[in-house]
Amino acid sequence: MKAKEFNIKWGMVIDLDKCTGCGACMTACQVENNIAPMVDASNKLRTLSWMLVYELSNKKAAPDAEIAYLPRPCMQCGNPACVPVCPVVATDKNEEGGIVSQIYPRCIGCRYCMAACPYHARYFNWEDPVFPKGMEKALSPNTSARPRGVVEKCNFCHTRLMKAKDKARQEGGNPEALADGAYMPACVEVCPTGAITFGDLKNPEHKVHELAKNENAFRLLEKLGLAPQVYYMSKREWVRKLGDNYAATGKAGAAKKHS
Amino acid sequence: MKTQFSVAKFDQKLQERWGEVMEEKKQCKGCGGALPFVIGFVAAVIAGWVLFPDLIYSKKTQPIRFSHKVHQEQGMECSSCHTFRDDGSYAGLPTNEKCMECHADVVGSDPDEAKYVEQYAKTGKEVPWLVYQYQPDNVIFSHKAHESFECKSCHPDMSKNDTPPVYYQNRLSGYSKQTMKMWQCERCHAENGVSNACHVCHK
Numbered sequence A: 001m002k003a004k005e006f007n008i009k010w011g012m013v014i015d016l017d018k019c020t021g022c023g024a025c026m027t028a029c030q031v032e033n034n035i036a037p038m039v040d041a042s043n044k045l046r047t048l049s050w051m052l053v054y055e056l057s058n059k060k061a062a063p064d065a066e067i068a069y070l071p072r073p074c075m076q077c078g079n080p081a082c083v084p085v086c087p088v089v090a091t092d093k094n095e096e097g098g099i100v101s102q103i104y105p106r107c108i109g110c111r112y113c114m115a116a117c118p119y120h121a122r123y124f125n126w127e128d129p130v131f132p133k134g135m136e137k138a139l140s141p142n143t144s145a146r147p148r149g150v151v152e153k154c155n156f157c158h159t160r161l162m163k164a165k166d167k168a169r170q171e172g173g174n175p176e177a178l179a180d181g182a183y184m185p186a187c188v189e190v191c192p193t194g195a196i197t198f199g200d201l202k203n204p205e206h207k208v209h210e211l212a213k214n215e216n217a218f219r220l221l222e223k224l225g226l227a228p229q230v231y232y233m234s235k236r237e238w239v240r241k242l243g244d245n246y247a248a249t250g251k252a253g254a255a256k257k258h259s
Numbered sequence B: 001m002k003t004q005f006s007v008a009k010f011d012q013k014l015q016e017r018w019g020e021v022m023e024e025k026k027q028c029k030g031c032g033g034a035l036p037f038v039i040g041f042v043a044a045v046i047a048g049w050v051l052f053p054d055l056i057y058s059k060k061t062q063p064i065r066f067s068h069k070v071h072q073e074q075g076m077e078c079s080s081c082h083t084f085r086d087d088g089s090y091a092g093l094p095t096n097e098k099c100m101e102c103h104a105d106v107v108g109s110d111p112d113e114a115k116y117v118e119q120y121a122k123t124g125k126e127v128p129w130l131v132y133q134y135q136p137d138n139v140i141f142s143h144k145a146h147e148s149f150e151c152k153s154c155h156p157d158m159s160k161n162d163t164p165p166v167y168y169q170n171r172l173s174g175y176s177k178q179t180m181k182m183w184q185c186e187r188c189h190a191e192n193g194v195s196n197a198c199h200v201c202h203k
Helices: A024-032 A112-116 A158-170 A186-190 A207-211 A237-242 B007-027 B034-056 B068-073 B096-103 B111-121 B182-191
Strands: A010-015 A052-057 A067-072 A122-124 A151-153 A196-200 A230-233 B057-060 B167-170
Touching: A010 A207, A024 A052, A024 A186, A112 A122, A186 A196, A196 A207, A207 A230, B034 B057, B096 B111
Parallel strands: A010 A230
Antiparallel strands: A010 A196, A052 A067, A122 A151, B057 B167
16 A cells, blocks of 8 residues: 655654653643543543553663653554544545544544554543533633544644644745744643654655654554654664564564563 | 135125225315325425524624624725734634724714723623624634635625624524535635645634
């Protein structure tokens, strides 16, 4: 299968050596996208986290033990597994920029897309959102609220893209050729260590263009051929290997070892 | 075998029943035919076209009888009051600050102007205007992107409007009846070769 190509390709490069696992990206995401705090968030099968930080370990004993943190937004795959399985075209990759859309009023909640996504980037609303008293005044106008029964996921804070385009128009610029940094998702903006770089992967003037070609750059589960628009980079080899789910033997395709 | 089926007996019973049916039909002449259908059809049409819309939409009037016509006659443009902000977002309706540039005190003889000055300008309360065009929460629309079009290619031409039109609110959804519909957006995008991707208009 050939990945869908666009003139603009919004993408991220996340430097895992800079990520401290602080979780600011997760919080910023929840605020920007009006994700209601859950009364009981202990059941992790029912929590909503468009951006989720995973902990990686090299599984070695004390002096050699190392950990890394891996923030996981939606990969906005070039060849998304979630799109062809949707029976109602509630999700599609058809817009310039390559962001995979999700239209909540159209979603029927069948969750085929969740089963298809190998990155677990999609979440189902098991309950209607309930915002604590007073919090409804602090809701973001950037994202519409989702009812119970629909699937949602990260969309690279798409409304911020629309606002950046409006700003470019107002200032006489070209909305189809935004400057580096003019459009930035909430997680990128908030990251205190600057671990996440965001921009147009195809535009040589954007930092991500070079970073994605770095020798330490890799994508998650590259072997599946979904061509994600999110890249990771790490100087540590064991981190890079985990990115493609290699087994302890270091050989692809060997028996998987769960953490 | 006690209960033996008799063809002759069955046939006779059938004939009797048939006779009864024919008798009933003769008595009922005029009940069938086109008339009841027409009556039912007309009733359904009236219910659907006249009664139902009244039932589903509540009618509201603007808090102030604002005349676009009077303002337009003063040589004002749409953009004199409906402005863009510096970041390219659309401010939509003017606030008291804008209105009070002229109407801090009563300048005309219209009773509704006096009402505005007294109830809103002097108290600092914003006018709760009813907006005919508000879209649902999941729609994002950029006036900046559509700036090259004339206002009235989408909005009604307000320049001749002396009394604001009645505002119809859907009792179930709470939305205005007069919003632009998705097919209208999509048609214009298609005709102008603009993308109809979901996220172009939805959030």
